[in-house]
Amino acid sequence: MSIIIFNFFLERILSLLNSSRYDSKLPEEVRDVYDNEQYYKSQEYKKVNERFSLLTSTFSFLLILSILIFHVFGYFDQMARSVTSNPILVALLFFAIIMLASDIVNTPFALYDTFVIEEKFGFNKTTLGTFFLDKLKGWFLAAIIGGGVTALIIWIYLLTKEMFWIYAWIAVTGIMIFINMFSSTLIVPLFNKQTPLEDGPLKDAIQSFCDKVGFNLGNVFVIDGSKRSTKSNAYFTGIGSKKRIVLYDTLINDLSENEIVAVLAHEIGHYKKKHSLTNILLGVIQTGITLYVFSLFTVNPMLSWALGAKVHSIHMVILAFGIIYSPISTVVGLALNQLSRSYEYQADQYAKKYSNSDDLIAALKKLSSKSLSNLTPHPVYVFFHYSHPTLLQRIRALKK
Numbered sequence: 001m002s003i004i005i006f007n008f009f010l011e012r013i014l015s016l017l018n019s020s021r022y023d024s025k026l027p028e029e030v031r032d033v034y035d036n037e038q039y040y041k042s043q044e045y046k047k048v049n050e051r052f053s054l055l056t057s058t059f060s061f062l063l064i065l066s067i068l069i070f071h072v073f074g075y076f077d078q079m080a081r082s083v084t085s086n087p088i089l090v091a092l093l094f095f096a097i098i099m100l101a102s103d104i105v106n107t108p109f110a111l112y113d114t115f116v117i118e119e120k121f122g123f124n125k126t127t128l129g130t131f132f133l134d135k136l137k138g139w140f141l142a143a144i145i146g147g148g149v150t151a152l153i154i155w156i157y158l159l160t161k162e163m164f165w166i167y168a169w170i171a172v173t174g175i176m177i178f179i180n181m182f183s184s185t186l187i188v189p190l191f192n193k194q195t196p197l198e199d200g201p202l203k204d205a206i207q208s209f210c211d212k213v214g215f216n217l218g219n220v221f222v223i224d225g226s227k228r229s230t231k232s233n234a235y236f237t238g239i240g241s242k243k244r245i246v247l248y249d250t251l252i253n254d255l256s257e258n259e260i261v262a263v264l265a266h267e268i269g270h271y272k273k274k275h276s277l278t279n280i281l282l283g284v285i286q287t288g289i290t291l292y293v294f295s296l297f298t299v300n301p302m303l304s305w306a307l308g309a310k311v312h313s314i315h316m317v318i319l320a321f322g323i324i325y326s327p328i329s330t331v332v333g334l335a336l337n338q339l340s341r342s343y344e345y346q347a348d349q350y351a352k353k354y355s356n357s358d359d360l361i362a363a364l365k366k367l368s369s370k371s372l373s374n375l376t377p378h379p380v381y382v383f384f385h386y387s388h389p390t391l392l393q394r395i396r397a398l399k400k
């Protein structure tokens with residue numbers, strides 16, 4: 001409970017610090033991102049989101065504290081045990097009850113966020129049908145991937161006990177690499193359509209850039225992001241022959257040809273600098289360490305009792321461990337964010353070298369303006385939460 005209370009107040013302090021900078025004077029380099037009306041709108045958007053996150057996080061905070069105080073997890077455990085005595089099935093049922101309950105509680109907030117806040121600021125393109133269909137697909141994936149991994153880990157634990165973390169590590173690594181390679185052909189198509197670039201001047205421009213830097217155009221796809229939101233994006237994913245760069249259709253509509261090539265150059269930069277590979281490697285190491293530390297807790301029945309269960313079980317330890325381990329994962333997260341920001345600078349420098357830094361700056365400004373993003377976040381907030389440097393930092397680095 002101390003950890004949960006600490007996390008909540010840390011988050012509130014970070015959020016307060018960040019909001020203290022909302023009305024700061026805009027630095028010279030980013031003054032032309034917004035016109036007056038758009039700037040006023042972005043200020044409103046920040047404040048509405050801030051109030052909403054205060055509401056949702058306070059609600060979740062009070063809810064989880066009550067759950068711990070009233071031993072709700074213990075009741076969930078009993079419910080699962082009343083159905084079956086197979087330890088793997090008990091665990092799957094137990095997590096299914098938690099997921100379902102948390103989804104029911106969170107859905108009204110998600111609906112409000114999408115259909116009231118995002119709608120009011122003109123971002124939302126999602127229909128209620130798509131919203132609930134996404135939810136069903138999410139449950140389906142959680143059941144297959146989440147359920148599969150949980151069942152596998154518990155099965156390995158029951159078979160091997162002491163050395164279980166090594167076998168679990170090997171299994172989870174295999175699954176992580178598989179998902180990384182095949183998510184764009186197996187998972188993304190459940191939610192979006194990805195198509196090759198249409199013939200035309202944009203494709204020609206991208207083709208000639210790809211030829212110049214040695215990247216296969218066949219790995220560039222356009223995704224129908226406009227199905228859900230007007231916000232735009234581009235990303236690099238996958239490894240080896242499964243690598244691909246995905247451009248949002250919204251990005252293609254909003255940016256000029258040169259700006260799109262500059263964004264593409266940034267994404268190719270991520271590939272050339274092997275960022276995706278390094279991330280997978282770090283993920284594998286992190287998983288190994290987490291599983292090892294976890295294995296030290298598995299024999300101790302106190303964690304199960306602390307959550308209100310009468311019987312010691314591995315799924316109770318998984319849940320308790322998720323809370324106890326969070327200070328460590330926060331620190332790891334800080335390091336990974338720092339690394340991710342340095343990757344962004346590297347990809348920007350790549351784009352500057354092989355494409356054009358003015359085009360990239362123009363593109364980044366348009367993207368920031370379109371998404372009403374915060375141009376003056378607090379540095380401490382950036383340090384904790386930003387996976388990308390701020391627009392101002394990126395512009396300054398590009399102009400150096």
Ligand SMILES: [Zn+2]
Nearest residue numbers: 266270344347
């Ligand atoms: Zn990037």
